[in-house]
Amino acid sequence: MSIPKEPRQLMINIMYLVLMALLALNVSAEVMNAFQTLDEGNQNSIATVDEQLDATVKGVETILEDDSKKRFQPIQPAIEEVRSISGEFGTYVDQLRDLMIDRSGNNNGEVDDEDYKVDHGVRALRGKKNKDITTRLLVLGEDGQGGLGAELKEKVIETRQRLIDAYSNLLTEHGQNMDLKPADIEAKIQSVAVNMPFNIDDEAWKEADRPSWEDFKFGHMPVAAVMPLLSQMKSDLKVSESNLVNDMVSLAGGKVIEIDKxxxxxxxxxxxxxxxxxxxxxxxxxxxxxxxxxxxxxxxxxxxxxxxxxxxxxxxxxxxxxxxxxxxxxxxxxxxxxxxxxxxxxxxxxxxVGQRSVSVSADKMNVFYIGVDNPVTVAAAGVASGDVRVSVTGAASKKSGNNSNLIVTGNSVGDAKVNVTAKGQTLGSFDFRVKRIPDPKAKIGGSTGGKLRSNIFKSQSGLYAELENFDFEAKCGITGFELLYIPKRADPVVSTNAGGNFTASTKKLVDLAKPGDNFTIRNIKGRCPGDNGPRDLGTMSFQIQ
Structure with missing residues (x-):
């Protein structure tokens, strides 16, 4: 087979040589699959060229309808003859392929689904590794007197010559009428004969000291390796057919669209x-x-x-x-x-489209508080937002929200983790401490103790608890306390108060306040969201003025 000029054809030939070398190294399964891929590539290449040829032929038919192109009309039957010759050989090769597929499959006389199997998820020939069938059919023959390989060789030689003759007859009989000089006609015919990729290499098998061309090509070759060999012959023929048709079309002044990039x-x-x-x-x-x-x-x-x-x-x-x-x-x-x-x-x-982003966090501020909503924002740069998944484990849990903005609630004092993943990949785990809400300050009239005017003290309705410097929405309450009234010149009096508002007995003592008296509020109890019971808020003392 001559060396093709087309880059795609040259690439396919090189790939085949590499696969042959791998086969010699007994790289089995991968090579068999590669042969199938190469065969499919050849078939796709043939279909592509065929489609381009159909468009070219349709175009030249339109060109030759013009009366000014009447002297070029012999081109049309010549094109039909070339395509018919190519089609005959293609049919012959397809029949040969079917015969090997069936014989290496279920051998029932026809190609059907039983001749194939699914191998590693790919539909492949059942007898793709069979070397006996190819050797017996193509080399030795059923009776040992020679196989179909010799006939195939003769078919190639015959088909090649018929193509050259069809082209030569057109130029010899009509070339001068198409403005070609005798020297140009001879040069074109010689060029076609020399450069046609569809050919038989009759030297390689002799140099390899093999008994015949068919033995060199097909002897002891698995069916999977012979398939791309046969489709390569069809591909070489289709390229030769395309070259001849395009050359004849160019004689009529038709533009040839050649795929060259x-x-x-x-x-x-x-x-x-x-x-x-x-x-x-x-x-x-x-x-x-x-x-x-x-x-x-x-x-x-x-x-x-x-x-x-x-x-x-x-x-x-x-x-x-x-x-x-x-x-x-x-x-x-x-x-x-x-x-x-x-x-x-x-x-x-x-x-x-993503955004450049940076996250800065102070480690000591990584806290979730029990009893309040703790908002969390997750920004994962370099990841599609829809792929991000967030989970919370440990002493806290996810309350609501999506995977970008969520609310976390603390369940108990301890440690928690926020875990971020995307499509099964862990992007990071972040540690948080879970704490109670800080103790609020017990106050009366905005004061936690000290000197207080009598009129202001008497105008208050009770105690309240205030969370200072706490950024979350949370409200704590007073559950009870004892008020100790110490008059300036009398014995102390105690009132036990339930809740934050003054009871009647407590209010009666408050209304007695006058300059020089002292009030001590002790055993103050309060409760914040998330508390299981009241917490101690200490003692307050006031000096009435």
Whole structure:
């Protein structure tokens, strides 16, 4: 087989040689799967070229309808002959493939589902590792007198010559009428014969000291390895067919759209990840024709038409705004200059807009209080907000809210943890102390003790508890106390008071206050949210003035 000039074909051939070398090293399962991938790649390549050929032929038919192109009309039957010859060989190879698939499968005379099996989640040939079938069918033959490989070789030689003859007959009989000089005609015919990738390499098997071409190609080869060999022959033929058709179309002044630019396309399922997460992507080969007029390509992002570069790409930029997930819609419309047919495609690209952020926390302030709502804000830079999950363990629990803004309540004095995860990955665990609400101050008229004018003291209705320098919404109450009245010139009198408001007996003593008297309020008891019982708030003493 001659060395192809097309980059894609050369790449496929190199890949096949590498896989052959791996097979020689007995790298079994992976190689078998790789052969299947290569075969599928060949089949996709054939389908792509076939689609391009259909468009080219349709275009030249339109061109030849013009009366000014009447002298080029012999091109049309020549194209039909070339495509028919190619189709015959393709059918022959497909029959040969089916025969091997069935014989290495359930051997029931037809290709069906029983000839396949699911291997590691992939539908594969049941007899893909079978080497006896390929050797017996293609090399030795059923009767030991020679297999179908020799016939295949002759078919290749015959088909190749028929293609050359069809092209040669067109140029020999009509070339001069198409403005070709005799020297040009001869040069074109010679070029086709020399450069046609569809060929038989009749030297390699001799240099390898093998008994025949078919033994060299197929002897003791597993079915999985022979499949891409056969599809490669069809691919070489399809490229040869395309070259001949395009050359004949060019004689009539038809424009040939040749795919000559290739580039990798990486389509990932996300554009924002953190350590430990996977990126899943489709990696493919993009193609473009440098001969295509950029005006025939309408490429848009969010409706904005982009300027096409010489390599078939376009530049686009956008400034991120807001936060969260954003989506760009893409579309392309390519007009075939030969047929006027417009091919369209659409797609989407999703990305995440984040914010630069910094968090500063004082370790000693990492406290949850029992009995009040403790608001917590979680900001995880570098992670999609919808993926964040927050849990609270230990002496506190999550009361309400979402995974960005939540309310935590303390359950008991001790330690708690706030755990932040995203898609199964732990982003961090943060320690908090859980405490009771601090003791409030017992007050009368805004005072906690000391000198107080008699009229102000007598105007009060009772004691109240005040939380000083406490940022949470919480209200503590007085549950009881003892008031000791010490007159300036009389014996002390005690009143036991339930609750914070003065009872009648307590109020009666308060109303007796006059300058020089003393009042001591002792055994003050209070209660705050989350308390299981009253707490001691100390003693207050007042000197009446």
């Amino acid at each position: 290739f580039f990798p396309v990486f389509n990932a399922d996300r554009s924002y990840v953190i350590g430990g997460e996977k990126i899943n992507a489709k990696v493919s080969v993009g193609s473009y024709s440098s001969s295509l007029d950029p005006s025939n390509v309408d490429l848009r992002v969010n409706g904005q038409r982009l300027r096409i570069n010489p390599d078939g790409t376009a530049d686009f930029s956008i400034t991120g705004s807001g936060t969260g997930q954003k989506t760009l819609t893409t579309s392309v419309a390519v007009t075939n200059p030969l047929t006027g047919e417009v091919k369209r495609g659409e797609g989407k690209f999703t990305y995440e």
